[in-house]
Amino acid sequence: MDISQSVIMTIMTAATPLLLAALGELIVERSGVLNLGLEGMMATAAACGFAMAIVSGSTTVGVLCAVLSAMALAGLFGFVTLSLGANQVASGLALTIFGLGLSGLIGAGFVGTSRPPLEPLFIEGLTDLPGFGKIIFGQDFFVYTSWILILAILIFLHLTRAGLTLRCIGENHHSAHAIGLPVLKTRFRAVLFGGACAGLAGAYLSLVYTPFWSPGMTAGRGWIALSLVVFAAWRAERVLLGALLFGGATVLQLHAQAASLGLPSQLLSAVPYLATLIALVFMSLGRKSGTVTPGSLGQPFVPER
Amino acid sequence: MRLELSPRQNVWPLFRLLSPIFAMAMAGLLASLVIMILGQSPQAAFDVYVLGPLDDSWAIQEIAIKMVPLVLIATGLSFCFRANLWNIGAEGQFTFGAIIGSILPLLTQGMGFGPWVMVIALLMGMLGGALFSLIPAYLRAHLNVSEILSSLMLVYVAQLLLDWLVRGPWRDPNGFNFPQTVNFDAGSLLPVLMDDGRLHAGVILAGIVVLVSMIVLSLTLFGFRVKVIGSAPKAAGFAGFSSKETIFAVFIISGSLSGLAGIIEVLGHIGQLKPSISTNAGFTAITVAFLGRLTPIGILFGAFIVALTTIGGENAQIMLKLPLDLTTCFQGLLLLCVLVSDSLTSYQIRFVSDKPSPTTPIEDA
Numbered sequence: 001m002d003i004s005q006s007v008i009m010t011i012m013t014a015a016t017p018l019l020l021a022a023l024g025e026l027i028v029e030r031s032g033v034l035n036l037g038l039e040g041m042m043a044t045a046a047a048c049g050f051a052m053a054i055v056s057g058s059t060t061v062g063v064l065c066a067v068l069s070a071m072a073l074a075g076l077f078g079f080v081t082l083s084l085g086a087n088q089v090a091s092g093l094a095l096t097i098f099g100l101g102l103s104g105l106i107g108a109g110f111v112g113t114s115r116p117p118l119e120p121l122f123i124e125g126l127t128d129l130p131g132f133g134k135i136i137f138g139q140d141f142f143v144y145t146s147w148i149l150i151l152a153i154l155i156f157l158h159l160t161r162a163g164l165t166l167r168c169i170g171e172n173h174h175s176a177h178a179i180g181l182p183v184l185k186t187r188f189r190a191v192l193f194g195g196a197c198a199g200l201a202g203a204y205l206s207l208v209y210t211p212f213w214s215p216g217m218t219a220g221r222g223w224i225a226l227s228l229v230v231f232a233a234w235r236a237e238r239v240l241l242g243a244l245l246f247g248g249a250t251v252l253q254l255h256a257q258a259a260s261l262g263l264p265s266q267l268l269s270a271v272p273y274l275a276t277l278i279a280l281v282f283m284s285l286g287r288k289s290g291t292v293t294p295g296s297l298g299q300p301f302v303p304e305r
Numbered sequence: 306m307r308l309e310l311s312p313r314q315n316v317w318p319l320f321r322l323l324s325p326i327f328a329m330a331m332a333g334l335l336a337s338l339v340i341m342i343l344g345q346s347p348q349a350a351f352d353v354y355v356l357g358p359l360d361d362s363w364a365i366q367e368i369a370i371k372m373v374p375l376v377l378i379a380t381g382l383s384f385c386f387r388a389n390l391w392n393i394g395a396e397g398q399f400t401f402g403a404i405i406g407s408i409l410p411l412l413t414q415g416m417g418f419g420p421w422v423m424v425i426a427l428l429m430g431m432l433g434g435a436l437f438s439l440i441p442a443y444l445r446a447h448l449n450v451s452e453i454l455s456s457l458m459l460v461y462v463a464q465l466l467l468d469w470l471v472r473g474p475w476r477d478p479n480g481f482n483f484p485q486t487v488n489f490d491a492g493s494l495l496p497v498l499m500d501d502g503r504l505h506a507g508v509i510l511a512g513i514v515v516l517v518s519m520i521v522l523s524l525t526l527f528g529f530r531v532k533v534i535g536s537a538p539k540a541a542g543f544a545g546f547s548s549k550e551t552i553f554a555v556f557i558i559s560g561s562l563s564g565l566a567g568i569i570e571v572l573g574h575i576g577q578l579k580p581s582i583s584t585n586a587g588f589t590a591i592t593v594a595f596l597g598r599l600t601p602i603g604i605l606f607g608a609f610i611v612a613l614t615t616i617g618g619e620n621a622q623i624m625l626k627l628p629l630d631l632t633t634c635f636q637g638l639l640l641l642c643v644l645v646s647d648s649l650t651s652y653q654i655r656f657v658s659d660k661p662s663p664t665t666p667i668e669d670a
Contacts, residue, residue, distance in 0.1 A: 098637025104630030
């Protein structure tokens with residue numbers, strides 16, 4: 001494998017959890033709900049997925065449990081904010097605090113345990129093609145899932161009636177309600193979908209990215225994924241671009257660390273967070289204020305009467 | 306079958322007052338369930354978490370010490386949250402305040418200067434926190450960048466900066482390579498209030514902050530402005546209240562109080578800088594602020610509950626082998642329950658059958 005190929009592979013590895021989580025959140029936010037609990041859902045999923053993979057000895061069971069655990073948290077969030085109309089920002093934060101604590105409870109018994117990470121796909125004759133072979137045919141399940149998700153989301157949002165309904169509800173829930181669209185039901189489904197994606201992202205971290213589980217292993221990736229959605233102006237194809245850019249920043253950080261340029265390692269570790277901040281600033285500079293944000297984002301839906 | 310919300314017209318004031326208590330009961334029940342799953346008796350856990358710390362004077366002092374940063378940060382956050390600004394990076398402002406505040410005590414270490422070092426250090430800590438909060442404030446006010454994300458990203462930056470400082474330029478040369486600075490002079494630390502214990506003068510400062518913020522919120526035009534901008538942004542616009550000015554004002558208040566909390570922790574009972582100066586106070590304070598319904602007195606009460614269960618959690622880890630993360634879990638649940646019961650006081654919830662029905666019937670105007 002040559003250098004450029006390995007760099008691209010590393011970028012994709014770093015980008016995939018962000019991409020998965022951000023794509024889920026994109027659908028949630030397009031429906032008008034702001035779920036800040038991404039970090040908590042990812043952390044819980046990472047712990048739950050790892051624990052169940054160890055207990056059952058099967059990666060598939062681990063992934064499934066990760067997805068289900070994150071969906072359960074998302075369901076809790078949906079019940080609290082949609083059915084009971086609680087403040088979304090604060091509830092999302094609460095979910096993050098709760099999820100981080102829960103991940104510690106679940107994972108405590110598995111610290112120090114390690115398992116072989118999920119193997120990438122290998123197709124004789126395709127994966128060993130020179131140049132792009134490994135990049136296109138040598139990825140793992142999660143990477144392919146994220147690629148399919150982007151396509152599926154693009155088709156769903158722009159070519160299906162259900163996607164139109166979702167966007168409409170996100171833009172103006174009162175108008176949507178007035179023409180008979182099911183605001184809360186659609187939102188609840190979107191929130192669950194977001195949970196499932198966060199679950200995949202979490203599972204990726206503990207089952208593919210590293211061979212072990214450690215407390216706080218999400219390291220702010222949930223928050224970076226949230227920023228990616230804003231950075232991408234709520235569009236799926238741009239989420240991919242953003243995720244790859246962040247993957248690139250991570251790789252740059254790793255290479256600089258390896259090359260020991262004499263820079264403090266903490267500065268390099270700060271790169272993803274600073275890059276996120278700078279990306280958010282540039283996005284705002286390049287656009288007129290608030291024109292792309294879903295109109296009802298973050299507001300509880302209370303039918304007018 | 307589904308739930309439908311409708312705003313309550315008149316809310317009985319007592320109902321609002323009781324809502325956090327209802328939330329605590331709910332969270333307590335849920336926590337008992339978790340504790341039962343973990344194989345312990347909730348009765349024993351209640352003894353350790355809640356009653357134990359109230360039993361001896363040492364633990365009561367510890368509760369007061371834990372309350373200080375929570376009260377300070379939560380009071381600052383309550384200004385932000387009231388104005389509908391979501392500063393969730395208090396942890397970063399706390400850390401940066403601790404860093405800036407420590408400059409002078411470090412420089413004067415070993416020179417035996419008096420308490421004026423401490424006074425200036427406290428002021429510099431506030432300044433540090435305020436400066437750090439100006440970044441998200443500026444980005445929000447002028448570039449419309451979400452303050453939620455920017456303030457949070459800066460938490461990681463501040464923590465890494467602190468980590469670099471105490472492992473690099475500020476490391477104690479005689480500290481056996483531990484990531485920490487030298488111990489500050491006793492003269493530049495906050496005075497201890499009682500002979501037997503660690504209770505320090507930070508408690509008094511926190512008390513003063515609570516009093517001042519009560520006055521500001523209820524008696525000044527500024528307090529009124531914050532409340533109006535948060536609850537009725539349109540009305541605030543008509544009244545000519547500048548939202549940009551308010552963004553800067555509430556961020557500076559909350560940043561400087563978080564910074565003050567940071568330097569008080571360092572000068573109060575830690576005595577040096579190290580990576581572990583914070584015990585997540587910046588995030589826990591969010592729970593405290595909501596538990597206190599964003600009022601100064603409520604925050605005192607909320608901080609007490611949270612500090613009590615934190616000490617209880619430490620005891621439970623030793624006595625019942627219950628993991629510390631259980632406390633984090635409980636605090637997350639508590640915040641959720643507070644938000645739910647807040648919502649239940651403002652909205653009426655009705656069960657509606659899911660039969661296709663005409664959407665909102667038009668009543669005569």
